[in-house]
Amino acid sequence: MNAPLHIRATAATAGPTLPGHAALLAADEPMPLDNGARIGPFTCAYQTYGTLNAERSNAILVCHALTGDQYLVEDHPVTGKPGWWSLTVGPGLPIDTDRYFVICANVLGGCMGTTGPQDLDPATGKPFGNQFPVITVGDMVRAQKLLIDHLGIDKLFCVVGGSMGGMQVLQWASAYPERVYGALPIATAARHSTQNIAFHEVGRQAIMADPEWHGGDYYAHGVRPTGGLAVARMAAHITYLSEAALHRKFGRNLQDRSVLSYGFDADFQVESYLRHQGFTFVDRFDANSYLYITRAMDYFDLANEHGGVLADAFRDTPVRYCLMSFSSDWLFPTAGNRAVVHALNAVAANVSFVEIESDKGHDAFLLDEPEFHRLLRGFLNGLAEHRGLAPAAAEA
Amino acid sequence: MNAPLHIRATAATAGPTLPGHAALLAADEPMPLDNGARIGPFTCAYQTYGTLNAERSNAILVCHALTGDQYLVEDHPVTGKPGWWSLTVGPGLPIDTDRYFVICANVLGGCMGTTGPQDLDPATGKPFGNQFPVITVGDMVRAQKLLIDHLGIDKLFCVVGGSMGGMQVLQWASAYPERVYGALPIATAARHSTQNIAFHEVGRQAIMADPEWHGGDYYAHGVRPTGGLAVARMAAHITYLSEAALHRKFGRNLQDRSVLSYGFDADFQVESYLRHQGFTFVDRFDANSYLYITRAMDYFDLANEHGGVLADAFRDTPVRYCLMSFSSDWLFPTAGNRAVVHALNAVAANVSFVEIESDKGHDAFLLDEPEFHRLLRGFLNGLAEHRGLAPAAAEA
Numbered sequence: 001m002n003a004p005l006h007i008r009a010t011a012a013t014a015g016p017t018l019p020g021h022a023a024l025l026a027a028d029e030p031m032p033l034d035n036g037a038r039i040g041p042f043t044c045a046y047q048t049y050g051t052l053n054a055e056r057s058n059a060i061l062v063c064h065a066l067t068g069d070q071y072l073v074e075d076h077p078v079t080g081k082p083g084w085w086s087l088t089v090g091p092g093l094p095i096d097t098d099r100y101f102v103i104c105a106n107v108l109g110g111c112m113g114t115t116g117p118q119d120l121d122p123a124t125g126k127p128f129g130n131q132f133p134v135i136t137v138g139d140m141v142r143a144q145k146l147l148i149d150h151l152g153i154d155k156l157f158c159v160v161g162g163s164m165g166g167m168q169v170l171q172w173a174s175a176y177p178e179r180v181y182g183a184l185p186i187a188t189a190a191r192h193s194t195q196n197i198a199f200h201e202v203g204r205q206a207i208m209a210d211p212e213w214h215g216g217d218y219y220a221h222g223v224r225p226t227g228g229l230a231v232a233r234m235a236a237h238i239t240y241l242s243e244a245a246l247h248r249k250f251g252r253n254l255q256d257r258s259v260l261s262y263g264f265d266a267d268f269q270v271e272s273y274l275r276h277q278g279f280t281f282v283d284r285f286d287a288n289s290y291l292y293i294t295r296a297m298d299y300f301d302l303a304n305e306h307g308g309v310l311a312d313a314f315r316d317t318p319v320r321y322c323l324m325s326f327s328s329d330w331l332f333p334t335a336g337n338r339a340v341v342h343a344l345n346a347v348a349a350n351v352s353f354v355e356i357e358s359d360k361g362h363d364a365f366l367l368d369e370p371e372f373h374r375l376l377r378g379f380l381n382g383l384a385e386h387r388g389l390a391p392a393a394a395e396a
Numbered sequence: 397m398n399a400p401l402h403i404r405a406t407a408a409t410a411g412p413t414l415p416g417h418a419a420l421l422a423a424d425e426p427m428p429l430d431n432g433a434r435i436g437p438f439t440c441a442y443q444t445y446g447t448l449n450a451e452r453s454n455a456i457l458v459c460h461a462l463t464g465d466q467y468l469v470e471d472h473p474v475t476g477k478p479g480w481w482s483l484t485v486g487p488g489l490p491i492d493t494d495r496y497f498v499i500c501a502n503v504l505g506g507c508m509g510t511t512g513p514q515d516l517d518p519a520t521g522k523p524f525g526n527q528f529p530v531i532t533v534g535d536m537v538r539a540q541k542l543l544i545d546h547l548g549i550d551k552l553f554c555v556v557g558g559s560m561g562g563m564q565v566l567q568w569a570s571a572y573p574e575r576v577y578g579a580l581p582i583a584t585a586a587r588h589s590t591q592n593i594a595f596h597e598v599g600r601q602a603i604m605a606d607p608e609w610h611g612g613d614y615y616a617h618g619v620r621p622t623g624g625l626a627v628a629r630m631a632a633h634i635t636y637l638s639e640a641a642l643h644r645k646f647g648r649n650l651q652d653r654s655v656l657s658y659g660f661d662a663d664f665q666v667e668s669y670l671r672h673q674g675f676t677f678v679d680r681f682d683a684n685s686y687l688y689i690t691r692a693m694d695y696f697d698l699a700n701e702h703g704g705v706l707a708d709a710f711r712d713t714p715v716r717y718c719l720m721s722f723s724s725d726w727l728f729p730t731a732g733n734r735a736v737v738h739a740l741n742a743v744a745a746n747v748s749f750v751e752i753e754s755d756k757g758h759d760a761f762l763l764d765e766p767e768f769h770r771l772l773r774g775f776l777n778g779l780a781e782h783r784g785l786a787p788a789a790a791e792a
Contacts, residue, residue, distance in 0.1 A: 035658035134658040194642040194666050195634065201667045202630045204660065205674065206602055209623035227605035234598045235631050238591065243726075246590040252697060260695060262431035262530040264600065264687060268694065270590050271597045278601065291660060298664065299656060301648060330639075330726075 018113045019077055020047045020070060025146040034136040044147050045113025046070050046105035049089060050097035052153070058389055059153045060095060060380075061144065062104040063161030063168035066236075066293055067285060069112040070104045073097075078284040087368050092392075094377040099384070099392035100157065107168075108143040109135045109293055111286035118219060118286045130216030135292060137164070137300045141171040148179065155179055158383060162186035162365035163332060164293070167300045170340065173321070174302060174313040182320045182383040184376070186365050187329050189336035190310050190343070191301035196331060199239055200294040203232030207287045216288055229287040230278030237277045242328035242361035246270060303343075310343035317344075320386070321351040322379040324365075324372065331362040352379070414509045415473055416443045416466060421542040430532040440543050441509025442466050442501035445485060446493035448549070454785055455549045456491060456776075457540065458500040459557030459564035462632075462689055463681060465508040466500045469493075474680040483764050490773040495780070495787065496553065503564075504539040505531045505689055507682035514615060514682045526612030531688060533560070533696045537567040544575065551575055554779060558582035558761035559728060560689070563696045566736065569717070570698060570709040578716045578779040580772070582761050583725050585732035586706050586739070587697035592727060595635055596690040599628030603683045612684055625683040626674030633673045638724035638757035642666060699739075706739035713740075716782070717747040718775040720768065722760040748775070 025031070026040025033039055047070040052059060062072060062085065069076075073083040073090050089095040089102055106114035109132065117132040124131075148156065159172045159180055166188025173183040192200075207213055210228030214221050238246075250270040254260070257267065266272040306312035321344055325337035334355045344351040356371050358364040364372065421427070422436025429435055443466040448455060458468060458481065465472075469479040469486050485491040485498055502510035505528065513528035520527075544552065555568045555576055562584025569579040588596075603609055606624030610617050634642075646666040650656070653663065662668040702708035717740055721733035730751045740747040752767050754760040760768065 130660075134660075191648065193639065194646050194648065194664075195639045197648070197664050198634045198642060198666050198670055199631075201662075201664075201670055202627060202634065205630060205671070206605075206627045208660070209602075209627055210605070211607060231598060231602045231605055231627065234594075234601060238594045238598065243589065243591045243729075246594060250590050252587065252590065252593070264526075264530075264604070264691065266597075268590075268593050268597075270594050274594055274597055275601070295660065333639075 017077075018045060020045060020113070022046075022113055023147055023150050025143065025150060031142055031146060033133055033139050035133055037133045039108075039115070039133065042108070042115035042143070043113065043119075044105050044108075044115075044143060046103060046147060047072060047074075049073055049102040050100055052101040052151075053390070056153050057155070057157060057387065058099065059101045059103060059148075059151075059156050060158045060160060061148065061156050061172070062089065062095070062102060063144070063159065063165035063172075064104060064107065065161070065163035065165050066297065067233075067281070067290075068165070069110065070106045071112075072102065072104050076284070079280070084366060087366075088373065088376070094373045095160065095380065096377075096392055099389070100380075103147075103151070105144055105147050107140045107293065109140070109289060109296065111289040114143075116286065117216070117288035117292055127219040129219065129288060132288070132292060134295055134299075136296050137167045137171050138175065138305075140296065141168050141175060144168070144172070145176060145179070155181055157387060157389070158182040158184055158380065160184040160186070161188075163188055163362065164297050166332075167297065170302055170313075171300075173317065173319045177317045177319050180319050181387055182322070182379075184322050184324075184379065185337075185340065186324045187326055187332045187337070187362055188340075189332050190303060190313070190340050192298050193336065197298045199235060200298055202235050203294060204291050206231040206235070207291060210287075213287065216291075218287070224282070225287045226279075226282040229282045229285065229290060230275075232290060233281040233285075234274045234278040237274060239331045240361060240363045242330065242359055244328060244359040245361050248359075249273075310339065311346040314344055314347050314349055317347065317349050319349070320383060321349060322375075323351065323353045324375060325355045326358045326360065326362070326364040326372075327355055328359045329362045329364065414441065416441060416509070418442075418509055419543055419546050421539065421546060427538055427542060429529055429535050431529050433529045435504075435511075435529065438504070438511035438539070439509065439515075440501050440504075440511075440539055442499060442543060443468060445469055445498040446496055448497040448547075449786070452549050453551070453553060453783060454495065455497045455499060455544075455547075455552050456554045456556060457544065457552050457568070458485065458491070458498060459540070459555065459561035459568075460500060460503065461557070461559035461561050462693065463629075463677070463686075464561070465506065466502045467508075468498065468500045472680070475676070480762060483762075484769065484772070490769045491556065491776065492773075495785070496776075499543075499547070501540055501543055503536045503689065505536070505685060505692065507685040510539075512682065513612070513684035513688060523615040525615065525684060528684070528688060530691055530695075532692050533563045533567050534571065534701075536692065537564050537571060540564070540568070541572060541575070551577055553783060553785070554578040554580055554776065556580040556582070557584075559584060559758065560693050562728075563693065566698055566709075567696075569713065569715045573713045573715050576715050577783055578718070578775070580718050580720075580775060581733075581736065582720045583722055583728045583733070583758055584736075585728050586699060586709070586736050588694050589732065593694045595631060596694055598631050600687050600690060602627040602631070603687060606683075609683065612687075614683070620678070621683045622675075622678040625678045625681065625686060626671075628686060629677040629681075630670045630674040633670060635727045636757060636759045638726065638755055640724060640755040641757050644755075645669075706735065707742040710740055710743050710745055713743065713745050715745070716779060717745060718771075719747065719749045720761075720771060721751045722754045722756070722758070722768075723751055724755045725758040725760065727758040
């Protein structure tokens with residue numbers, strides 16, 4: 001199972017129709033994967049915002065979450081909806097593109113241009129499907145490092161991300177401390193919890209129970225397991241919100257009716273909302289990518305790579321850390337974030353931490369949370385001062 | 397949709413093979429349902445334990461939860477596993493069958509002998525499927541009252557139940573206060589929460605997305621939507637446990653292997669456990685019953701039947717109440733139980749309440765929880781003293 005395997009990959013399925021940049025990486029030498037295989041060359045699709053300064057010292061890498069992608073700011077090319085961090089990244093915003101050069105790449109295994117299971121396997125001329133190697137957060141970050149090399153950036157000013165993005169931030173700072181000045185992991189953990197593995201497994205079982213999944217080979221059948229993927233998304237979506245947020249948003253309000261229908265239509269607004277979340281998600285996401293990326297999160301256990309001692313992942317780190325959690329986040333609770341802070345304290349790292357009061361649950365990092373934005377901006381300003389970065393272009 | 401509809405029902409599919417009692421109810425006059433239809437005659441399958449005393453004053457009605465049934469004590473006729481409350485009900489146990497006559501009936505819409513969607517519709521000679529009326533907790537309790545009439549019991553000594561069973565207890569005490577001496581709702585709420593409706597909707601969508609559901613008519617096709625039902629059960633099962641209990645039980649331990657497989661098998665014990673829960677559940681439960689019973693829970697909102705004022709559901713109640721919640725129960729949190737207590741306080745009802753410290757989550761009421769059992773026994777003893785019940789037969 002761990003026998004070396006050389007995989008050549010190209011992003012042939014989705015790539016051509018998507019706007020933005022694409023780099024062909026690992027062209028000279030295939031990139032090793034944690035499972036023992038090697039992959040290369042492969043395509044890495046990414047977006048950039050702002051301008052790289054002459055010193056190449058103002059680059060911020062944003063790492064996206066499970067179902068995110070590289071379209072941070074602009075309207076999404078498939079859904080037409082605003083970019084997932086358009087409230088946070090842009091001119092004058094907390095991650096200020098007048099000052100910083102922001103990069104965001106679709107993760108390895110994804111479905112928005114970076115090579116993943118829906119792309120063609122050059123060995124067979126057919127989509128990889130379940131022949132795509134099981135990748136890890138370490139592999140995602142290894143691929144991003146090749147992209148940063150490709151862009152000629154020696155040291156990232158900061159790596160930022162929430163949820164699975166935060167896992168990547170921790171992996172970056174641990175694996176490549178000399179390449180990272182500041183690290184900002186948000187609403188994350190150094191390992192995926194038992195409950196979170198359980199929720200992921202439910203989603204995967206929903207997909208794999210859909211007969212249109214065809215053992216992962218649905219591309220050849222001209223179908224997609226949309227029913228299973230929608231159910232997976234619905235289950236996951238509940239975990240992104242707090243009970244308080246769900247209650248405030250929907251309560252027991254009825255949808256387009258004044259009395260109960262005594263049927264199985266979406267009587268309640270929350271049902272209608274969830275169905276909408278599930279059924280629209282399938283238009284922009286590949287079911288196999290969902291399987292692979294959830295698996296990468298399940299496998300994430302940073303301490304395990306260091307003899308079970310999390311502090312050893314950060315020993316002698318020069319990186320400046322800031323961690324943030326949200327009080328009502330039950331998917332990545334404060335305790336898991338704090339465990340990282342304790343490990344960093346144990347190696348006397350430069351670290352600050354704040355739990356932000358919010359009743360919006362895990363999704364708070366995607367929303368208009370003034371306290372979160374204020375702290376994000378403040379940490380980056382302080383980091384920029386230490387780094388000797390020029391003020392925002394508009395002010396310069 | 398609310399046009400009166402007379403439904404004649406018999407429990408023909410599952411009934412004959414199941415041990416225990418079955419009463420034909422509403423034979424003289426069909427029973428009205430909350431949706432405006434009427435049902436009858438219909439079969440109610442039930443079990444009893446212990447002996448009804450001469451005064452008929454020692455009867456405890458136990459109401460079961462979503463996937464429970466009437467087999468409280470003995471090994472289950474389908475799975476062979478111990479009855480779901482065999483730790484709590486029996487000779488010398490907190491609900492002492494040496495002293496009390498215990499009754500438990502399969503709910504209307506269920507699949508263990510009481511008429512439900514898998515049973516034959518006499519009008520067509522075929523199973524009801526999705527032609528079964530959408531029933532409510534009120535309908536379940538109305539059916540139970542017919543059973544209690546049938547058994548010749550004027551006043552129940554106590555009505556007890558956890559989760560959806562607790563909803564039935566509240567409904568009993570509110571609708572038939574003159575028929576109930578004591579009420580013991582456990583780990584429940586006077587209305588289903590937004591988050592809980594959301595989880596139920598995920599389960600229903602999983603079932604209805606299974607092509608073998610056939611719009612509810614799978615009986616005619618000789619198949620069952622086991623894939624969808626298993627996924628529904630898996631998602632629900634996570635909500636029955638606390639994160640702490642899941643972590644303690646499984647952590648990130650691997651299943652029958654020492655290293656990650658880099659695949660989609662059940663690498664982690666928690667995955668294997670969940671799959672087992674899902675795949676064994678389908679052997680004993682009907683997917684349509686799952687749809688109908690979850691819907692009944694969603695619809696439960698006791699205040700709504702009383703102009704939005706929960707206290708009005710209990711005005712002038714003579715019933716003695718004891719409510720219990722578990723500190724780590726996030727499905728039916730203490731706050732929802734306490735809301736009932738506040739409503740009872742507002743009408744100066746006789747009520748006691750305790751939140752039991754436990755990290756076992758919602759399922760704690762099914763487990764060997766000494767504090768819970770001690771309090772349960774204590775409340776029933778006190779109630780028996782007030783009621784002037786003789787001590788346990790063994791002591792008499």
